Amino acid sequence: MNPESQQxxxxxxxxxxxDWEAPAVQQKAADLTRSISDDVEKTRCLYEWVRDTIPHSNDAGIDLVTCTAKEVLQHRTGICFAKSHLLAALLRAVNIPAGFCYQVLRLDPPVNNQLVLHGFNGVYLRSLERWLRIDPRGNTGGIDAQFSVEKEQLAFSMEPAAGEFIYDTIFAAPARTVVNRLRKYNSRTELWRDLPGPF
Incomplete structure (x- = not known):
């Protein structure tokens, strides 16, 4: 894992x-972590809340596209990228550095071996002096992503022979191609036909 920025x-x-300075985002982060002082446990709390409380729009059959942290919190749904935007905002609101990671996967179900992006988070835990990758996508259909400081457990395994991989970079801001695609569509059904691919 290589942070894009050393700052x-x-x-x-x-x-x-x-947009973690939005009052609703600040308030939610404060409410969830009020009784926790340790950065590891704060991260676990916020991660599990986004993973388990904000349903992935496709899993829930919600035909809405959200993008900003405030939108995801307001509408209580988002696809993987949007959920990662909310988690990063909640973490940043409590002064825990967070960034963005991307995985290249085959479209499921496969269509002409098309590759698409999947988004999740990198978080820097000062108490451990290291970065972790965590995936708040949501555990449905056999997915079992977990928070762990010992062993990384993301939502999706990879088949390198099929061209699947994880970008090594932890980006400081969401990928522009991802944001542009989320902003382009109001309907998740339409977005699903034009998901962002490798960059």
Missing amino acids: IEDYLVSDQIV
Whole structure:
């Protein structure tokens, strides 16, 4: 894992997508972590809340596209990218540096070996002095992503022979191609026909 920036402050920024300075996002982060002082347990709490409380739009059959952290929190749904935007915002709101990771996977079900992106998070835990990757996509259909400081457990395994891989970079901001695609569509059904691919 290689952070895109060596400036940890870049992973604490509030911007148009990771809008953690929005009052609702700040309040939710504060409410969830009020009784927790340890950064590892704060991260676990926020991660499990986004993973388990915000349903993945496709799993839930919700035909809405959300993008910003505030939108995901307001509508209580999002696809993997949107959920990663919310988790990063909640973490940043409690001063835990968080970034963005991307995995290239075959479209499921496969169509002409098409490859698409899957998004999740990288988080820097100061108490451990290291980065972890965590995937808040949501555990449905046999998926079992977990928070662990010992062994990484993401949502999807990979088949390198099929061209699947994880970008080694932990990005400070969401990939522009992802944001543009989420902004292009109002309907998840339409977005599903035009998911972002490798960059």
